[in-house]
Amino acid sequence: MGNVVPIRFTATMLGVARCHACDHEWEAEAPVGTTDLECPSCGRMYGLFEGTAVPEGQKVWTCNCECDLFYVRVDGIQCRECGILTDYEDLTI
Numbered sequence: 907m908g909n910v911v912p913i914r915f916t917a918t919m920l921g922v923a924r925c926h927a928c929d930h931e932w933e934a935e936a937p938v939g940t941t942d943l944e945c946p947s948c949g950r951m952y953g954l955f956e957g958t959a960v961p962e963g964q965k966v967w968t969c970n971c972e973c974d975l976f977y978v979r980v981d982g983i984q985c986r987e988c989g990i991l992t993d994y995e996d997l998t999i
Contacts, residue, residue, distance in 0.1 A: 919955065927952035967997070 923934035925945035934943050943953030968974045973987035982993045
């Protein structure tokens with residue numbers, strides 16, 4: 907078993923991306939933590955995810971106002987859209 911190669915799982919993000927050089931839009935997939943995407947149209951590294959990029963296969967919390975962006979605070983999470991603060995004890999999966 908000396909030739910066994912470990913398989914490493916890499917989480918990915920999926921979402922709509924846009925190139926800020928040529929304005930091309932596409933459905934992108936990239937490893938979590940990626941900040942610049944290569945545009946499949948012009949080949950430049952000016953692609954960015956538009957809106958939120960959701961890690962593949964993950965559940966996402968959504969506020970009652972339908973926003974899915976939150977500030978993580980010491981006393982809970984606060985919706986970026988409506989400002990509602992939710993205690994960590996009140997979060998459910």
